[in-house]
Amino acid sequence: MKPKLLLILLVVCAVSCTKHDERAYVDLNIGYEVNGEALATDTLCYTNEAGNPFLITEIQWFLSNVQLLNQEGEWHTMLQREAIDSVAELTEHIFYIDTDIPESQVLHGKKIPVGHYTALRFTFGLDETDNETGLYNDPPESDMFWPDMLGGGYHYMKLNGKFAGGDGRLKPLAVHLGIGQNENLTQFYQNYFIVELPINFNVKANTENHLDLTMVIDNWFRNPNTIDFNELGSGIMQNQTAQRLFNGNGKDVFKIGKPTENKNDMDKEKKEQLAEKLRNVMRKGAPQPHFWSWENTKKRIQRIQDLI
Numbered sequence: 001m002k003p004k005l006l007l008i009l010l011v012v013c014a015v016s017c018t019k020h021d022e023r024a025y026v027d028l029n030i031g032y033e034v035n036g037e038a039l040a041t042d043t044l045c046y047t048n049e050a051g052n053p054f055l056i057t058e059i060q061w062f063l064s065n066v067q068l069l070n071q072e073g074e075w076h077t078m079l080q081r082e083a084i085d086s087v088a089e090l091t092e093h094i095f096y097i098d099t100d101i102p103e104s105q106v107l108h109g110k111k112i113p114v115g116h117y118t119a120l121r122f123t124f125g126l127d128e129t130d131n132e133t134g135l136y137n138d139p140p141e142s143d144m145f146w147p148d149m150l151g152g153g154y155h156y157m158k159l160n161g162k163f164a165g166g167d168g169r170l171k172p173l174a175v176h177l178g179i180g181q182n183e184n185l186t187q188f189y190q191n192y193f194i195v196e197l198p199i200n201f202n203v204k205a206n207t208e209n210h211l212d213l214t215m216v217i218d219n220w221f222r223n224p225n226t227i228d229f230n231e232l233g234s235g236i237m238q239n240q241t242a243q244r245l246f247n248g249n250g251k252d253v254f255k256i257g258k259p260t261e262n263k264n265d266m267d268k269e270k271k272e273q274l275a276e277k278l279r280n281v282m283r284k285g286a287p288q289p290h291f292w293s294w295e296n297t298k299k300r301i302q303r304i305q306d307l308i
Contacts, residue, residue: 023111024205026078028066030097030105031214032059033259039217041099044164049222052229054163054173056217060144061157062126064094065194068112068201069119078109094130096141117201120211124250125156125177125192150237151179151188159220163229172234175220177247180240191243197256212258219253220246 032039034046034056044055066078080092095107125131131153136142144154159175180189203209221227225245236242 022114022205024114024203024207024209025081025111026068026109026203026209026211028078028107028109029210029212029258030107031212031259032099032217033214034217036260038259039099044162044170046218048218048229049226050228050230052163052233054161054229056159056161056173058099058161059157059159059215059217060096060098060100060140060155061124061159062094062096062144062154063107064123064126064130066093066095066107066109066120066122068117068199068203069121070113071116071118074113075121076112078107078112081108081110091135094126096144098140101140112203114203114205117199117203119196120199120201120213120256121194121196123192123194124254126154127192128190131179131192146178146237149185151181153179156192159217163233165230171229173229174234174236175246176237177243178237180243181238182240189240189243191240191247193247193250195251195254197254199256212256214255214257214259216253216255220249223249223252225249 039056041056041058044053046055047053067075068078069075077093080095096104097107098104131146133145133148133152135154136144141154144158146153146155156177157175159173159177161173162170163173165171177191180191181187199211201209201211225248227245227249232239232242232245236246
């Protein structure tokens with residue numbers, strides 16, 4: 001082979017190999033949406049499909065086995081960029097996300113090959129391989145423990161808040177998802193699920209690559225199962241029937257893109273319907289005539305503070 005031709009082939013091969021091996025960081029931004037609006041916590045401004053007014057105080061959850069599919073048909077796993085645990089090799093594919101911890105809302109991944117990606121896939125919660133008691137020793141992850149008698153391991157999610165019952169009182173809203181069990185606690189059931197979403201995403205070298213993932217919270221409470229908080233508002237950790245209802249609803253809870261930000265886009269009729277529901281709740285909870293003595297007022301204020 002002529003020296004000049006050999007040199008050209010070597011240069012082409014070097015350039016091709018360099019391009020194939022080029023890698024870049026990817027971040028996954030987490031957002032939340034309720035009733036077509038970006039989530040506002042600690043505010044009684046939402047209503048679910050069953051007509052229950054509610055508020056969200058916090059959401060704590062695990063997202064694991066995050067993978068991106070490139071146009072060559074190869075799945076690349078998104079791993080934590082920095083080790084944050086003594087057993088990082090066991091947990092680097094698991095992300096803990098908490099609305100009270102702003103930095104947890106951006107998942108920083110290690111480098112993956114540059115190129116065009118067409119799908120995002122992940123596990124909501126933890127699968128049976130990962131979900132073992134003692135995996136985490138330190139909070140906040142360790143605070144997600146699921147009692148051993150109920151199957152052990154960790155919650156998939158704690159969605160906490162309050163809802164207005166028919167009597168006008170605020171009641172706890174605790175959607176705690178995890179391993180299910182039968183009545184005798186002799187058999188356990190896995191309730192995690194896998195989500196796969198189409199994307200049109202280019203990972204470029206020497207740039208910040210960001211992909212947005214939004215949890216549509218109100219979809220937890222509808223389609224195909226309408227959730228009435230008066231029936232399933234709290235205490236569902238030992239209710240496998242309820243766990244499966246939420247599992248079924250979870251398939252369309254996630255979407256690619258940022259949450260809706262313009263709160264003025266809500267339909268006027270929908271706003272008025274929500275306002276009327278809240279007025280009805282307040283009427284039912286209103287005091288009776290001759291209630292307003294100073295002593296009763298102080299008691300009423302204390303009861304409201306206790307509820308909040």
